[in-house]
Amino acid sequence: MSSSPRPGATRSTLAEVAAAAGVSVATAARALGSYGSVRPETADRVVEAARRLRYSRNGLARSMVTGRTHTLGAVVADIENPFFARAMRAFSDVAGQAGCQVLLSNTDEDVGSECAAVEVLQRRRVDGMLVAPASPVEVAHLHRVHRSGTPLVLLDRALPGLTADSVVIDNVLAGRLATEPLLAAGHRRIAMVTSADLDGPDDPRATPGLGRVVGYRQALRVAGVDVDDALVSTGDFRTASAEQRTHALLAGPHPPTALVTTDSSMTLGALRAVHARGLRIPDDVSLVGIDDADWLPVLDPPVSVVDQPAAQLGALAAGLLLRRLAEPGAPPVIRTLPVTLISRGSVGPPGLPGDH
Amino acid sequence: MSSSPRPGATRSTLAEVAAAAGVSVATAARALGSYGSVRPETADRVVEAARRLRYSRNGLARSMVTGRTHTLGAVVADIENPFFARAMRAFSDVAGQAGCQVLLSNTDEDVGSECAAVEVLQRRRVDGMLVAPASPVEVAHLHRVHRSGTPLVLLDRALPGLTADSVVIDNVLAGRLATEPLLAAGHRRIAMVTSADLDGPDDPRATPGLGRVVGYRQALRVAGVDVDDALVSTGDFRTASAEQRTHALLAGPHPPTALVTTDSSMTLGALRAVHARGLRIPDDVSLVGIDDADWLPVLDPPVSVVDQPAAQLGALAAGLLLRRLAEPGAPPVIRTLPVTLISRGSVGPPGLPGDH
DNA sequence: AACGGGTTTGAGAACGTTCTCATCTATTTG
DNA sequence: CAAATAGATGAGAACGTTCTCAAACCCGTT
Structure with a gap:
């Protein structure tokens, strides 16, 4: 099997599928979206037409009308940092199970980048947002997000005065x-x-x-x-x-x-x-x-x-975000996860000063 | 400063901003999008109204008409793996500089997940897609992507028969x-x-x-x-x-x-x-x-x-993707990056068998 | 043969932008 | 002073869905 791109490839639309199946757009939408009621044979015809035309539903248009993007934003310092990598992996796993994808931004602990990232995510109408704030002081942008009604969960640090869901350790x-x-x-x-x-x-x-x-x-x-x-x-x-x-x-x-x-x-x-x-x-x-x-x-x-527990932090953050999506009015919570000492072998008695 | 979410927060639209500024939607769009020509004072009035109404442009609607989402998809095995973490960090840095955000998916080397992820990204109309294929055999979904015209770049392995841009090592x-x-x-x-x-x-x-x-x-x-x-x-x-x-x-x-x-x-x-x-x-x-x-x-x-060179691989992948966005007709390339031996201290002469 | 209830279907509005085109105003030019 | 030109504005189509509402249809009952 070999393939080459079709440069002038224009995607087929629901209207085209509907026409090919000899039904209205509304019916085609029902058949493909499996909602409402549609005669099985009609549905088959639509599905077949969709397959033939290589139809791929336009998620943008869909989000436009449903108001849901099934996207969560995540703004962290650095995905290369194992702590964030683990947290984000767990976050996106939980999000994925709920049918959400994750839009990721690295800030390198820079408030300016964080600000910009949050702004962009807001414009993209993400359903919710996770932020590990770079600064405990410059948080105006986070207040904006919170006030705008976009579900927000804070990772790794709670912000005094911002009553958003937070997942932290002690x-x-x-x-x-x-x-x-x-x-x-x-x-x-x-x-x-x-x-x-x-x-x-x-x-x-x-x-x-x-x-x-x-x-x-x-x-x-x-x-x-x-x-x-x-x-x-x-x-x-x-x-x-x-x-x-x-x-x-x-x-x-x-x-x-x-x-x-x-x-x-x-x-x-x-x-x-x-x-x-x-x-x-x-x-x-x-x-x-x-x-x-x-x-x-x-x-x-x-x-x-x-x-x-980085993974737990991430998973819990996703969970809180999803919960808030379901019930926006729920009271905000701050969840503190336990830390534990793991003794291995790097502690010994102090040597004499200048011993080495 | 303290803030609480407004549950019934309905976002203001361009139409509302236009009305508040006493201009048409078209003019407001021009003022805020800084294109076309608009009288400075009018522009100011619009900008001021937008600020007052906390206007945030709806990126979905925008993408809908422009046909660009400024989003790149990335499908890798596991972001927790330092190799992918480094590659993705570089990828998203380069993408970010070009004004693109990254939608990330983990597959755990599972072709089924990869398939699903690619499908979702396609529906979301990402401008381009990076995939580190889980299997060299089951690649029908990648051919579909490629044929559909979505720019595709392969990371870490080139696929025989798929003439897509690839970034690999030897x-x-x-x-x-x-x-x-x-x-x-x-x-x-x-x-x-x-x-x-x-x-x-x-x-x-x-x-x-x-x-x-x-x-x-x-x-x-x-x-x-x-x-x-x-x-x-x-x-x-x-x-x-x-x-x-x-x-x-x-x-x-x-x-x-x-x-x-x-x-x-x-x-x-x-x-x-x-x-x-x-x-x-x-x-x-x-x-x-x-x-x-x-x-x-x-x-x-x-x-x-x-x-x-994980970071270089990621950066180069992003570069190729962005180039293809600009000129879709460019011939596909396979870029092979050099690997180097770093000798430290873990190689010695073989001990006698059973020496330990 | 007329009626009632449920299922199946279609027409069309809505989502919030961008962008084309036409109109209108101010300025310059012959 | 009329005409040409450039700049500023507005009306409205388009993007591709979902979803409401009304109409059409089918089947069994009276």
């Missing part, structure tokens, strides 16, 4: 859970490598990163350890940034004996730096990450993490 | 490049862990997996090593499958001294098995993967791979 708890095993092992100089921006608002729910820093500080305080802000290394969300900042931390005069990394990019960056410096985990430096990755168990030693 | 070469360093190190029993189905057609271009097996065999033959088909472990594309099959290979009476894995899921699976058996790389078993992953360099030892 980031403060995640930060605490990651820090505690290090404290328990005797560490006192524990650094945090994060992409959070500490200069933002104080609400720990505002951004995942911020909440995790708060949790980290809580854990330190509870253990009676002084919080040294020089040990909290902030920067952008890229692996390269984490790598470079970990180098800086470890090269300092009074380096940390343990690291907490707040997402898998940070973890990878930290590992690269540790590797490059010839340090061993956990002998020279201990490590606990937040956000699991499938390759962390095959490291030597395997890396302990606080796992966040 | 899989035979990849298989050879992965095998050669192992042969050079002295290995004679080299196993391959792949997701390819060996019972398919013989054309090595048909599926990536098959091509890689062919390359592997070529390399062996050139080196004068007998090809033992028991060493080629086939199965599905999941990590768990690769893990289990690697166990089986290593538990055999005459186990391989080296492994080639044909994608990053296979590599991870193999690593898990090796890890679980307490074997060391490269002392007990050597390993070369196909498809790089960002975490492979931080393993101890770092794993050597044949890298395939």
